[in-house]
Amino acid sequence: MNNKVMQWMEEKFMPIAGRIGSQRHLVAIRDGFIMIMPLIIVGSLAVLINNFPSDAFQNFMIYLFGDQWKNVGGNVWNGSFAILGLLAAASISYRLAKSYDVDGLPAALVTVASLIILTPVTKDWGISYEWTGAQGLFVAVIMSLVVTELFRMLMKSKFTITMPEGVPEGVVKSFKALLPAMIILILVGFLQALLTALGNTSLHQIVFESIQKPLQSLSNSLPTAIIIAFLNHLLWFFGLHGTNIIEPFMESMYLPLIEKNQSLFAAGMSAFDVPYIVTKPFFDSYVYIGGSGATLALLLAIFIAVKSAQYRSIAKLSAPAGLFNINEPVLFGLPIVLNPVMLIPFILVPIVLTITSYFALSLGIVPKTVAMIPWSTPPFISGYLVSGGSWMGVLLQIVNFAIATLLYLPFIKTADLAQMKQNKVA
Incomplete structure (x- = not known):
């Protein structure tokens, strides 16, 4: 990236983003939603269990507890x-x-x-x-x-x-x-x-x-989803916690949408037919695979194509946490933060995954999201749960993971060659 552009971003953009991220009222909104997140997840899982799309499961629960077995989940939803x-x-x-x-x-x-x-x-x-x-x-x-x-x-x-x-x-x-x-x-x-x-x-x-x-x-539109994905990762690139900064806006915009999807799903509507495509689980499960930037795919790209001992060591250390969508080790260890070589793929990958996921859901290939789950739920498990128990959600994650890996490969190869040359000079 041009040094003048980088300098302008650091001087003008970062201070503004930093002030927004530390603004008292936005921090209170973010922390307030974090406080009630356990209740949100419990209520979401209650709906998912009540409406699990398996006749065998439904019949088994009726056999064990009778026709009123869903009342428990309904009461959890009410609370x-x-x-x-x-x-x-x-x-x-x-x-x-x-x-x-x-x-x-x-x-x-x-x-x-x-x-x-x-x-x-x-x-x-x-x-x-x-x-x-x-x-x-x-x-x-x-x-x-x-x-x-x-x-x-x-x-x-x-x-x-x-x-x-x-x-x-x-x-x-x-x-x-x-x-x-x-x-x-x-x-x-x-x-x-x-x-x-x-x-x-x-x-x-x-x-x-x-x-x-x-x-x-x-909020439910593709352009808005792309803007959110872009801003989140631009902030992360400059070392600011993009997820935390935009979280107050995300919660206010997208919690009502997932709640509507869930309530209709609980009432018997198919996950394909619920109205909203873009929700918070949409980003968490289909775009942020392994954390912001879909960095789990980056780790796979490193294992496939990189020879540098430094990069491979960081990937080995980062992989276990990456499986649970914790990617600070790779963001700051590789690093991706303030690394011009990684700027393009780090921002491009989430935007591409946002587009592929949006069309997969809008065309009815994959069910829409109907469950809130912990953000640390490993990929592929999360895809199955948020789609209401559909393997198509898992398939979309696999496709997105493959796309992200292919997009990261040429850039990490370039970074690897530069690292190898630097090591030889040293």
């Missing part, structure tokens, strides 16, 4: 994906409050209470699951940030009750949060009353129709 918005609001609020050194628990509780005030109710005055899950996620994220900022400002103002010495710490904290909580809930209650009076609507409905629905359509 995870069905209240995803509430969970995310609580965890994001908690993390943001802690970043200000404010008590996180009351902030999270006030945020959840505020979100429930804004959530439409059913005819029998029950909270509507329609808006507590991923469909209400956008409002949940916004409210977690706004309410926590209000709570922080009120807690550090004079609008608090100070208790005398000797009062138990738990009581002191409760009374200190009393007035801030009261003010916030009154404001939110007034907002909901105003929306009801003016248009018999809710903030959820307004945001979903005007922002979230168009954003979901845009």
Whole structure:
């Protein structure tokens, strides 16, 4: 890469990306989603087990537990994906409050209470699951940030009750949060009353129709998927954790899409027929094979074509972790970071895999993704699980792995020749 371009990227692009990656609110969103990820995965696996596409398995479960055996998985879903918005609001609020050194628990509780005030109710005055899950996620994220900022400002103002010495710490904290909580809930209650009076609507409905629905359509497109793959790997090339930096945007855009796929799959729809192609499992399973850059394919290319002892040693050390999508050893050990020879394949490979995967799913060759699984699930196992138990998901991973290996080969050969010459000179 031209030295002037590299210098410009380092001087202009890296500082901006670094500031974005460390921005307090984005970090809180990222860490908040990480906190609830175990519940997301458990709920996803419950749906996958309930709808595992095998008559033998289904009949066996009915034989063991009766026709109602799926109720357990359905209950797990209700306690995870069905209240995803509430969970995310609580965890994001908690993390943001802690970043200000404010008590996180009351902030999270006030945020959840505020979100429930804004959530439409059913005819029998029950909270509507329609808006507590991923469909209400956008409002949940916004409210977690706004309410926590209000709570922080009120807690550090004079609008608090100070208790005398000797009062138990738990009581002191409760009374200190009393007035801030009261003010916030009154404001939110007034907002909901105003929306009801003016248009018999809710903030959820307004945001979903005007922002979230168009954003979901845009997120599900191939150009958006290519841009995400490009930005992730460009950031990684400069030594910035691209996955962490764009994670808040990924979660906000793609969790509602995988949740919709899962709910339709749970209702009996085929994984081929669910609506959304691009989801977070789409990237994790079909694009990031072995981690960002599909570096597991790079390791295979090294074993096939490289003679340099240094590269082969790094590949041997990196391979076990690579099987579980942990690729920092190869990113910084080979290195790929700030290595001009590896820039083109490191960015090109994920873009190509994004395109091949998108068309494989959109043409109905491979089922769409219907399960969230741990990002560390080894390749080929992950392809089977996210596709709802289809071997076509595994086949797509094998094809993508072969493509990635072929794309890496000429570049790693070039790097190997340069390394061998350098060793001879030394």
